[in-house]
Amino acid sequence: xxxxxxxxxxxxxxxxxxxxxxxxxxxxxxxIAATATRIRRLPLAKVPDLLGGPGVVVATxxxxxxxxxxxxxxxxxxxxxxxxxADMLLxxxxxxxxxxxxxxxxxxxxxxxxxGSFFLAALADVTSLRLSPTPPTIIAxxxxxxxxxxxxxxxxxxxxxxxxxxxxxxxxxxxxxxxLVLPRERYLELILGRLPR
Amino acid sequence: MASxxxxxxxxxxxxISHSDEVLxxxxxxxxxxxxxxxxxxxxxxxxxxxxxxxxxxxxxEAPGRFADxxxxxxxxxxxxxxxxxxxxxxxxxxxxxxxxxGGAGNTLAIGEKNVAAVRQVLRQLGLSLAAEDVGGNNxxxxxxxxATGQVTVQTVGQAARTL
Numbered sequence: 001x002x003x004x005x006x007x008x009x010x011x012x013x014x015x016x017x018x019x020x021x022x023x024x025x026x027x028x029x030x031x032i033a034a035t036a037t038r039i040r041r042l043p044l045a046k047v048p049d050l051l052g053g054p055g056v057v058v059a060t061x062x063x064x065x066x067x068x069x070x071x072x073x074x075x076x077x078x079x080x081x082x083x084x085x086a087d088m089l090l091x092x093x094x095x096x097x098x099x100x101x102x103x104x105x106x107x108x109x110x111x112x113x114x115x116g117s118f119f120l121a122a123l124a125d126v127t128s129l130r131l132s133p134t135p136p137t138i139i140a141x142x143x144x145x146x147x148x149x150x151x152x153x154x155x156x157x158x159x160x161x162x163x164x165x166x167x168x169x170x171x172x173x174x175x176x177x178x179x180l181v182l183p184r185e186r187y188l189e190l191i192l193g194r195l196p197r
Numbered sequence: 198m199a200s201x202x203x204x205x206x207x208x209x210x211x212x213i214s215h216s217d218e219v220l221x222x223x224x225x226x227x228x229x230x231x232x233x234x235x236x237x238x239x240x241x242x243x244x245x246x247x248x249x250x251x252x253x254x255x256x257x258e259a260p261g262r263f264a265d266x267x268x269x270x271x272x273x274x275x276x277x278x279x280x281x282x283x284x285x286x287x288x289x290x291x292x293x294x295x296x297x298x299g300g301a302g303n304t305l306a307i308g309e310k311n312v313a314a315v316r317q318v319l320r321q322l323g324l325s326l327a328a329e330d331v332g333g334n335n336x337x338x339x340x341x342x343x344a345t346g347q348v349t350v351q352t353v354g355q356a357a358r359t360l
Contacts, residue, residue, distance in 0.1 A: 045208050048224060054208075055223030055338045057353050062296055072298070137297065141353055144224020145295045145336020148208060152227055152247050152307045153298055155262075 006039050008195045013039060013164050016122035023114040028089045030170060038165040044151045054144025059100060061112025063133040071183035072150050075112040082108055085168060085175045100140050109136040115179060127194035154182060209262035211244035213274045217344040225291035227308035229315050230339035232288045233271055234346040235280035241343040244271045249314030264314035287324055288348045288360045289315055290339040292331040328360040
């Protein structure tokens with residue numbers, strides 16, 4: 001994937017994230033914006049380094065991509081950011097959520113669900129592909145341990161991951177996360193071939 | 198615990214050490230860490246195995262990636278550094294299923310396959326395991342203290358334990 005192809009994905013990500021933000025706002029009853037601040041490519045094995053290293057515990061929402069394309073989507077962030085995101089969604093004062101308990105965990109799952117679903121919907125709009133996510137799985141564990149099975153699953157094909165740096169904002173609060181999109185390589189070509197030039 | 202003498206062994210890599218280093222495989226999920234240590238030669242090695250078989254991969258230049266190439270490479274490298282194959286103490290950790298890939302009902306248990314492949318290769322080499330901590334649903338960090346041969350495993354929310 002070259003830079004111009006990455007550039008064509010920017011409006012797709014923007015549209016998907018804007019709608020995800022609207023969904024989050026409805027859910028939380030307060031204005032929350034989701035923004036794709038940057039799109040880049042990296043070898044998947046380098047992703048844990050973005051989050052402190054493979055042994056550092058992170059919060060993860062995983063969804064598989066089904067339909068005309070097979071692959072994986074992962075929303076990943078430091079535990080502290082996940083707690084801040086839960087506070088934002090549950091309209092709690094900053095610092096209230098200290099661990100990913102049932103409520104915080106399901107709020108986080110809904111964020112992953114909305115971001116993944118609306119990103120796929122935006123991608124489906126421009127590619128005319130049938131794309132849908134599985135229900136979200138929420139995990140708090142070492143980032144290397146979460147991603148190594150994904151990497152093993154993809155390593156016969158490609159180990160490149162599309163990373164969308166993500167910012168959630170509500171009033172003066174900000175939460176940063178990484179949204180990873182990993183279609184199987186043969187499907188990546190299919191997607192890129194259908195993107196508008 | 199980790200010290201500044203700690204050397205990270207990344208996914209698909211393997212490392213050998215003679216010194217008082219600690220070799221570390223951080224964040225093992227479905228991957229399997231294979232530690233081997235010779236108490237006489239005081240040389241040790243750690244492999245961070247990702248996949249069961251090199252037959253399904255396309256990067257034969259990375260022997261540390263596959264169980265069937267990583268384990269023989271590890272043993273050969275230790276032997277070259279003065280280890281005796283018969284004295285090697287072998288311990289493994291990892292092979293968990295942290296993430297059910299593909300959603301419910303479509304789980305690819307790569308971790309189990311990795312553990313089975315490592316065991317099979319060890320059998321073929323005539324080697325047996327001294328200890329293991331495998332399977333389950335949690336990530337692990339595995340440390341080999343080369344000076345002493347001690348292997349410790351850390352899991353989220355639990356105290357580190359010695360294998």
